[in-house]
Amino acid sequence: MPKYHFNVFNPAAQMDHDGIELSSLSEARREATILAGATLKEAADVWALSDWRVEVADHHGLVLLRLDLVATISPAAEGAS
Numbered sequence: 043m044p045k046y047h048f049n050v051f052n053p054a055a056q057m058d059h060d061g062i063e064l065s066s067l068s069e070a071r072r073e074a075t076i077l078a079g080a081t082l083k084e085a086a087d088v089w090a091l092s093d094w095r096v097e098v099a100d101h102h103g104l105v106l107l108r109l110d111l112v113a114t115i116s117p118a119a120e121g122a123s
Contacts, residue, residue, distance in 0.1 A: 045101045046070040052094045089113045
């Protein structure tokens, strides 16, 4: 089975050096979504993360998938409570 590495950037890099074996890229996509949800749930302030992403790479380091999250506060919301 192929090994996939799930690297998180928020904006500091948290590199997954171990990786996990999964049966398919589709399964890796599902795992990236679960990881993103869990990471966001535990984040102290999602709105402070101006640019956040999960990259799924193969055992050579080639990025196969990228899941981006960008939190933006509209100027219309500034000053509103």
